[in-house]
Amino acid sequence: MxxxxxxxxxxxxxxxxxxxxxxxxxxxxxxxxxxxxxxxxxxxxxxxxxxxxxxxxxxxxxxxxxxxxxxGLGDMPHREPTGDLRADLIGELQMFRQAVTEFRLDQILSVMAQWASVDEMAQIRDRINTDAQRPIRGMLSTAFAGPELEAAVSMLAGSVACPTLMFGSLPDDDVLAAAVDVLLRGVPSKRGRSTRPDSKTAET
Amino acid sequence: MxxxxxxxxxxxxxxxxxxxxxxxxxxxxxxxxxxxxxxxxxxxxxxxxxxxxxxxxxxxxxxxxxxxxxxGLGDMPHREPTGDLRADLIGELQMFRQAVTEFRLDQILSVMAQWASVDEMAQIRDRINTDAQRPIRGMLSTAFAGPELEAAVSMLAGSVACPTLMFGSLPDDDVLAAAVDVLLRGVPSKRGRSTRPDSKTAET
Missing domain, CATH: 1.10.10 (Arc Repressor Mutant, subunit A)
Known part of the structure; x- marks a missing residue:
């Protein structure tokens, strides 16, 4: 026109x-x-x-x-998945940790949270965080569903985000591997990953 | 004097x-x-x-x-533990979620992260967050140790903190219960909580 x-x-x-x-x-x-x-x-x-x-x-x-x-942030860097779920999840968490160091992602996350009452900022935040979580969500959706999938995504993100935002310290490799191992042991048996018949006993 | x-x-x-x-x-x-x-x-x-x-x-x-x-923040509210690990963990996560609403804990967490380069602020942040995590850390230390304990604390904190800080939305009760259930299924067998002999198969 x-x-x-x-x-x-x-x-x-x-x-x-x-x-x-x-x-x-x-x-x-x-x-x-x-x-x-x-x-x-x-x-x-x-x-x-x-x-x-x-x-x-x-x-x-x-x-x-x-x-x-x-x-200026652009897309978050992601790893090419290898098909080894444990290694791929640990690799994604290591990329997340690296982005915290390289782009001061802790500053970016906290400033986005702080200004989220401005509509445009809330939309940008949702887009950036959705993009950032996509690979982990995709991998976990092969093992978890429903509220457990929501929880599992937040739990893995939290293994990097919580030490960073709450204590200003990055998690070691062994803590990231531990997070993935705890989560994979927690995969529900009905999806064929857990053979433990008494998984409810831990709840009592 | x-x-x-x-x-x-x-x-x-x-x-x-x-x-x-x-x-x-x-x-x-x-x-x-x-x-x-x-x-x-x-x-x-x-x-x-x-x-x-x-x-x-x-x-x-x-x-x-x-x-x-x-x-002015004072101590975070905590629940009196009942001895039912699952119920106590879910209760603590619900208190954490409630504090996000009541005290705008999302704003507080992000402002503390943002100003952590000021030494006094970093100390206050570490104290507030250590106090806030203490009950959950204590409960989880009966089931996890070492890097898995560090990971488990961050994972449960993340189940509330990540949706809050990344998307401005509070997790539902069923997501909090799911986080605790996934975590409790992931308790290592050597500590007598998991009877699953093949917990390593999920890693392949």
Missing amino acids: TPPDRSEDATEDARVGRTRADVSRAAFQILTTEGADALTHAHVAEVAGYSKTTLYTHWPARVELLILALD | TPPDRSEDATEDARVGRTRADVSRAAFQILTTEGADALTHAHVAEVAGYSKTTLYTHWPARVELLILALD
Whole structure:
């Protein structure tokens, strides 16, 4: 629907697009290296090489800077599955742990939770976390179903996220392997993985 | 060691203590009802009924307001254990979920993670989270040891914390019960809870 002779608008669009990309890159860098609190208009303007006025004109609210920063996150890295469920689950947890270190995923998770009352942020958070959990959910869906599948996904995510967010410490390899082993021993027998007839005795 | 005639200082100390208690209460209320970003000097001053100058004099940095707010958190509520491990674990997870709603624990967890580079905040976070996990850790230590105990504590905490922090949604009762059931089926056999001889087959 754009008239072919509006080349000035096209140039203007390209310029805004470039500014947006520059600012997004700077905001992502600040978020992942200095943390969410350093993500101010003044500091992003300085790092991106634009004036504060330019930033305030296009993105007046601070949450818009956070959203721009999250644009730079891209897709989470995942491992190619080998078919060995235990090894694949441990591998995914190790990738999650690595992303915490590389992208300060702890900062990103907590800032997304904190700003989730802003609708656009809640949507971005849901998309990022759904993408991040997809491989683990897919693998676990071969062994668990219903509420147990929901629980199992959160439990494995928690084996990395809880030490990180609650104590600022990354879990060792043996803790990640232990989480997967506990979970796989807990696979329900009706799906052919547990042969234990008395699994209810642990509940008494 | 205080000389008995320094009553002016004593009065001054009492006054500062009262101010601190008032400001702490106001900061806690703001954090748990409006979120971390509303916790500014201006807003805390307004709610507590003091001047901004008073606040800036005693607590110049924003992180100090956050620390004051966390003073108001007190101890997490816990359930009296009944001796039924399954019921006690589910009960603790329900208390954790309730605290998320009542105290906006999602906001508190994420703000503590975000400011953990400040040493005093890291210490407060470790203390609050250690206290919060203590009952679950105690119960699980009857069934798990070593890395599996670390993993199991994080996995149960994750069953509440992950949906909350990653998707802003609280887990249903059936998901909490499922988490406990999966975990209890995964109790290692050498400790007399699992009679399954082939627990390693799930790993292949």
